[in-house]
Amino acid sequence: MRIDGRKADELRPVVMERGVAKFAEGSCLIKMGDTHMYITATVEDRVPPFMKGSGSGWVTAEYAMLPRSGRDRNRRDGDRGCNGRSLEIQRLIGRALRTVIDLEKLGERTITVDCDAIMADGGTRTAAITGAYVAVQEAMQWMVGQRMIKQPLFNEQLGAISVGVVGGEPMLDLCYHEDSRANTDMNVVMTSSGRFVEIQGTAETEPFGADTLGKMLALAKKGIEELFEMQKEVLS
DSSP: OOTTSOOTTOOOOEEEEEOOSTTSSEEEEEEETTEEEEEEEEEESOOOGGGTTSSOOEEEEEEEEOTTSSSSOOOOHHHHOOOHHHHHHHHHHHHHHHTTBOHHHHOSOEEEEEEEEEEOSSOHHHHHHHHHHHHHHHHHHHHHHTTSSSSOOBSSOEEEEEEEEETTEEEESOOHHHHTTOSEEEEEEEETTSOEEEEEEEESSSOOOHHHHHHHHHHHHHHHHHHHHHHHHHHO
16 A cells, blocks of 8 residues: 555546636646646747748747745746756656657747646656646647647647656556655656657666566556546547
């Protein structure tokens, strides 16, 4: 039995709400247990300098943990520049989104996804990716209404989840208490066709074998497939 009473293969309670930001083209509030991410998607008629003249668009992301989103107050990124962890996570979010979007049909436009942790209890980067899919889909539906594009430009769904080995047992969707004492922790990003975009796995105390890796990937696949159904429901 886990600290919150879940089974090893069970997600935390998940809530996704779209349209939470009045002025943004797309938005999503995703709650996974005590991890709450506020996500907006902004559409702009510009691209980075290296994309100019290409005819293609760009999707990028920014990530931050708000002060007191965690157990201690963290300084805002703006006070010290973007810290290394935030930079790594926002690159992951943007990279993951770009793998499933037809950028050529976007035209020379940029979609910027802002992901802010309101409350952080483990798995903020994976919750951000899952919620970003909803926010960008909503932004693309807005673009269809504005006749910028003919239809949403996702090739398939995108979701992410954390898995790990805690006390020798593979577990799905780690909270902070579990993540902080995990033997192994891993973040998995997957598409609805079952293909992996990114697998970030690290042994904290001892190396893990192929059998354990297989069990963690199977747990991740199960959890992300459940998240796909929730995405469909909130976007329907």
